[in-house]
Amino acid sequence: xxxxSLSEFLAMGGRGGFVWGAYGVFALVVIAEPVLVRWRxxxxxxxxxxxxxxxxxxxxxxx
Amino acid sequence: xxxxxxxxxxxxxxxxxxxxxxxxxxxxxxxxxxLGPVCAVVAAAFALAGLWMAFFVAPTxxxxxxxxxxxxxxxxxxxxxxxxxxxxxxxxxxxxxxxxRMAFILARAIAPTGALFTVLALWTGALWGRPTWGAWWVWxxxxxxxxILLFLYLGYMAxxxxxxxxxxxxxxxxxxxxxxxxxVPIIYFSVVWWNxxxxxxxxxxxxxxxxxxxxxxxxLLLTVAAWAYAFAIVFARARxxxxxxxxxxxxxxxLVAASKKG
Numbered sequence: 001x002x003x004x005s006l007s008e009f010l011a012m013g014g015r016g017g018f019v020w021g022a023y024g025v026f027a028l029v030v031i032a033e034p035v036l037v038r039w040r041x042x043x044x045x046x047x048x049x050x051x052x053x054x055x056x057x058x059x060x061x062x063x
Numbered sequence: 064x065x066x067x068x069x070x071x072x073x074x075x076x077x078x079x080x081x082x083x084x085x086x087x088x089x090x091x092x093x094x095x096x097x098l099g100p101v102c103a104v105v106a107a108a109f110a111l112a113g114l115w116m117a118f119f120v121a122p123t124x125x126x127x128x129x130x131x132x133x134x135x136x137x138x139x140x141x142x143x144x145x146x147x148x149x150x151x152x153x154x155x156x157x158x159x160x161x162x163x164r165m166a167f168i169l170a171r172a173i174a175p176t177g178a179l180f181t182v183l184a185l186w187t188g189a190l191w192g193r194p195t196w197g198a199w200w201v202w203x204x205x206x207x208x209x210x211i212l213l214f215l216y217l218g219y220m221a222x223x224x225x226x227x228x229x230x231x232x233x234x235x236x237x238x239x240x241x242x243x244x245x246x247v248p249i250i251y252f253s254v255v256w257w258n259x260x261x262x263x264x265x266x267x268x269x270x271x272x273x274x275x276x277x278x279x280x281x282x283l284l285l286t287v288a289a290w291a292y293a294f295a296i297v298f299a300r301a302r303x304x305x306x307x308x309x310x311x312x313x314x315x316x317x318l319v320a321a322s323k324k325g
Contacts (some may be wrong), residue, residue: 013129041303
């Protein structure tokens with residue numbers, strides 16, 4: 001291992017801003033994307049549930 | 064007669080596996096629900112191993128110092144941006160020629176992830192270019208063709224979103240995706256065909272490698288992680304799109320009813 005301290009690790013030989021800027025945005029994307037997909041799936045599921053409920057009400061009104 | 068009856072009895076419980084079993088959105092939804100989480104676990108495991116190699120095992124680069132460590136995510140992102148485009152065009156073509164709904168759904172599910180990996184390839188490249196070349200961006204063949212790839216993804220997504228009729232949107236998008244695939248070999252061979260500021264391939268089959276082996280292993284581990292992540296997220300998004308489109312079917316309604324109860 002080439003690091004002798006945490007600050008040396010974070011400094012990345014004076015290029016910390018570039019290295020962590022690259023890794024940070026990468027991490028942000030691969031964390032955010034699954035959350036967005038989960039929301040999308042939940043919205044689709046809720047839409048189906050609401051349509052079923054609406055149809056049940058309409059069917060009840062008819063009978 | 065007897066044999067036929069037995070077969071139909073078994074298909075009722077477990078669908079018989081054929082090439083088209085998972086062309087059924089219901090079957091795909093179930094399969095992707097299992098495979099997606101498995102891929103996510105694989106992605107996380109390889110990402111942890113790869114990051115550890117990238118920061119604690121791979122040595123400092125003799126020429127570039129520490130900033131070269133961006134390569135470990137830059138190269139996987141760039142590879143995935145191209146591979147996902149080919150995958151998107153492949154499923155778009157299958158959808159086009161076989162008129163398969165599930166293939167169109169896969170093409171749509173791949174596009175946003177492909178676009179994100181393209182953005183990440185450009186972003187990590189810019190942050191690597193500035194300290195090593197002295198420029199965030201140059202209009203050389205590699206960078207420009209990668210930017211065109213981003214526009215192809217965005218164009219595909221805008222086109223399918225703009226057309227209300229799902230089938231027509233799928234077909235129009237498929238045409239765009241298939242035509243745009245010519246850009247992928249242009250990106251890949253740009254560093255060979257033109258004199259670019261961008262360096263040549265990090266990996267060349269059958270050639271002696273010029274990377275330290277620990278660097279290579281770190282890059283390959285993170286590449287596997289990126290592939291597994293892409294599979295996981297595409298499966299998950301495809302499931303969401305299936306639910307969006309299959310809301311009138313009995314199986315989707317039964318599924319939603321069961322999940323709301325539980």
